[in-house]
Amino acid sequence: MWTSWLAGLTTRGTSFLAAGIAAAIAGWALSERSLLCVGVALIALPVFTVVSARRARYRLSCTRIVSPPRVPAGSTAQVTLRLHNVSKLPTGLMLAEDAIPYALGTRPRYVLDNIERNGSRELSYALRSDLRGRFEIGPLQLRIADSFGLVEITRSFSGRTALVVTPRVYPLARTMISRAWAGEGDGRSRLTATAGEDDVIPRPYRNGDDVRRVHWRSTARYGELMVRREEQRWRNRATVLLDSRGSAHMGSGPSSSFEMAVSAAASFGVHLVQEGLTGQLITDKGINLGAGMGFEDMLLESLAVIKPSNGRDLADGIKELRASSAGVIIAVLGKVSAAAAQQLATCRSEGSQAIALLLAVSTWADQGRNGNGSNGGSAAAASNGNGNGHGSVGHLAEPGKDGAPALTDVLADTAEPAAPDETAPAAAVLRAAGWNVITLDAATTLQAAWQRLPRAAEMLVPAASLAGHGRAQEKTA
Numbered sequence: 001m002w003t004s005w006l007a008g009l010t011t012r013g014t015s016f017l018a019a020g021i022a023a024a025i026a027g028w029a030l031s032e033r034s035l036l037c038v039g040v041a042l043i044a045l046p047v048f049t050v051v052s053a054r055r056a057r058y059r060l061s062c063t064r065i066v067s068p069p070r071v072p073a074g075s076t077a078q079v080t081l082r083l084h085n086v087s088k089l090p091t092g093l094m095l096a097e098d099a100i101p102y103a104l105g106t107r108p109r110y111v112l113d114n115i116e117r118n119g120s121r122e123l124s125y126a127l128r129s130d131l132r133g134r135f136e137i138g139p140l141q142l143r144i145a146d147s148f149g150l151v152e153i154t155r156s157f158s159g160r161t162a163l164v165v166t167p168r169v170y171p172l173a174r175t176m177i178s179r180a181w182a183g184e185g186d187g188r189s190r191l192t193a194t195a196g197e198d199d200v201i202p203r204p205y206r207n208g209d210d211v212r213r214v215h216w217r218s219t220a221r222y223g224e225l226m227v228r229r230e231e232q233r234w235r236n237r238a239t240v241l242l243d244s245r246g247s248a249h250m251g252s253g254p255s256s257s258f259e260m261a262v263s264a265a266a267s268f269g270v271h272l273v274q275e276g277l278t279g280q281l282i283t284d285k286g287i288n289l290g291a292g293m294g295f296e297d298m299l300l301e302s303l304a305v306i307k308p309s310n311g312r313d314l315a316d317g318i319k320e321l322r323a324s325s326a327g328v329i330i331a332v333l334g335k336v337s338a339a340a341a342q343q344l345a346t347c348r349s350e351g352s353q354a355i356a357l358l359l360a361v362s363t364w365a366d367q368g369r370n371g372n373g374s375n376g377g378s379a380a381a382a383s384n385g386n387g388n389g390h391g392s393v394g395h396l397a398e399p400g401k402d403g404a405p406a407l408t409d410v411l412a413d414t415a416e417p418a419a420p421d422e423t424a425p426a427a428a429v430l431r432a433a434g435w436n437v438i439t440l441d442a443a444t445t446l447q448a449a450w451q452r453l454p455r456a457a458e459m460l461v462p463a464a465s466l467a468g469h470g471r472a473q474e475k476t477a
Contacts, residue, residue, distance in 0.1 A: 246308030248334030
């Protein structure tokens, strides 16, 4: 009991109590009344202070506001605390300390003196994190101290507030994805039916095709069985496939290839929403974050807390991708074999648009050792004050002047580099299947890699043109 009551004593209070006990015992043993009185006074002072501090009925309310409640990694959020004294007595000296996770920095501390009756105090501090995640802020702890510094009692509020740190989202150019290839409407149906029955677009017969779909006029013309293409009503849908396998990535912390893959998936998802497409996210484990009105919010919330999986292949993700109405496919891949790329290549339906971002993960291994990721810094340099991040050039210094790079060096980042050996086999397989493939290493910005894609009008050739081009080559041969 006495231990719990005296637990709030500071070092000074404990010294007073020990000195008082020693003086009282010495005075009693030596029959020195004055020394005994001094000892009793030294004992009474800290005990009285503890009783007074514990009986103080301070009634304080606390509200905490985090603005904004969700920020991208590397950005700053402002936390505002408002303490209101709702008791009938003014408070004494208090030390306020808000509990925050270690990843967000040191705990902010404030000294508050004498909050009057019905008075309030407002405290604020900034939080910044380079690590994505969901962090709990709070509870607020108050340390109540007396004027002599003998007692310090801690009281805590129960309220906590969440701060969500999402992956970095890089702004992308708006000319790469065409809604005409995934739009709601009859874009593809119009492609089939605009020229009438005589110009219907057939394709060669495949095992399992319904005989009723055989187009006899085209069969007679080309000398082989030809069937009508199925007209599908496409929706404004796009699917982002994220390879989250821990074994497919290298590096550690914010400068790892996994973090770059998460940021790329977030950037692609936000870009698709801005283009008016309904998005969905599928991971290598087959987890499908379904499409909906709040897809952007769900995407960022999910990617804020995603962790590397222990999966060994992409089988579950590919299975889920085939089962869903994928629409436009954007795959963000780590280290992937040619066999896995072949399985993924079959997910693209004829006439649809598919993009693959292949990460040269070995380049992030060096970044992890250096502890200095260049992608984020390059992304900041890419904006260079214009804020759009679309790769536009604001000002180029004179080559050779004040150490400025030559014009060719500045523009070299937007040129397609030679694919690293680790990505070449998978890239070849996907390109042969009609995918648009871009590679990304640790020294290249995501915006620059995105700019390497052809324009939307060039990314796909209508099926009629493909068929006509193929027949023309056959006739030429």
